Amino acid sequence: xxxxxxxxxxxxxxxxxxxxxxxxxxxxxxxxxxxxxxxxxxxxxxxxxxxxxxxxxxxxxxxxxxxxxxxxxxxxxxxxxxxxxxxxxxxxxxxxxxxxxxxxxxxxxxxxxxxxxxxxxxxxxxxxxxxxxxxxxxxxxxxxxxxxxxxxxxxxxxxxxxxxxxxxxxxxxxxxxx
Numbered sequence: 001x002x003x004x005x006x007x008x009x010x011x012x013x014x015x016x017x018x019x020x021x022x023x024x025x026x027x028x029x030x031x032x033x034x035x036x037x038x039x040x041x042x043x044x045x046x047x048x049x050x051x052x053x054x055x056x057x058x059x060x061x062x063x064x065x066x067x068x069x070x071x072x073x074x075x076x077x078x079x080x081x082x083x084x085x086x087x088x089x090x091x092x093x094x095x096x097x098x099x100x101x102x103x104x105x106x107x108x109x110x111x112x113x114x115x116x117x118x119x120x121x122x123x124x125x126x127x128x129x130x131x132x133x134x135x136x137x138x139x140x141x142x143x144x145x146x147x148x149x150x151x152x153x154x155x156x157x158x159x160x161x162x163x164x165x166x167x168x169x170x171x172x173x174x175x176x177x178x
Contacts, residue, residue, distance in 0.1 A: 006038055007132030007162050007169040008052030010105045011140055011151040012125045016178070017107055018151035019050040020159055022132075023172030025057065035172045042068055045076030047106055048178050054130030055100030063089065063100055063113075078104065082111045082119055090117035101129040107178055132159075132166035152177055 005026055010019035025033040038060075039052040049071065053060030066088060070081040082104060089098065102113040110127040112120040125144070128137040139158035148154050155175055163169045 005168055006054045006130040007136050008054055008103050008129045009136040009155050009158055010103055010127040011154045013151050015107050016151045017105055018155045018175055018177045019052050020155040020173050020175035021052045022169045024170040026168055034170060037174045039174055039176050041176055042071055044071040047076035049078055049104060049106045050176050051104045053100050053102050059098035060100035078106050078109055082113055086113050086117050086119045089115050103127050103129045131168040132162040135162040135165050
């Protein structure tokens, strides 16, 4: 799936976590909206989780709803909720064609989830999805190597760099923190 719609970037340093996304919504080669919010906070059983999406907004919001149900069902266990969401997304006929990628993270783990059943836990402290993911991830890795110690600052600076390179990413950034 080629996602040309946004950039979502999450960074974890120690017990600090930040996830951010740009606000641009495109339809083909047109910009439709500049200030969309594509990141959100989930709270379940004393576990705070941050999420972001790339792809079709309605599809992603449907999947966020399903994720929230799984999170409640599995008492806030991120890994279990993510795996069960991926299984349901892949096997349920009405969910199978939803077009989105999800990035989900808490203070300990990060996951990328797609509709083909893939659940990927990145090796390092950076997670990214969307058209500008490669640019944002590279910028975040560079800032990490420069010893920038604030996940929020890394996310913000990386997304701004990405917006200067990726035509599907803009400077209207929303950032959430744990």
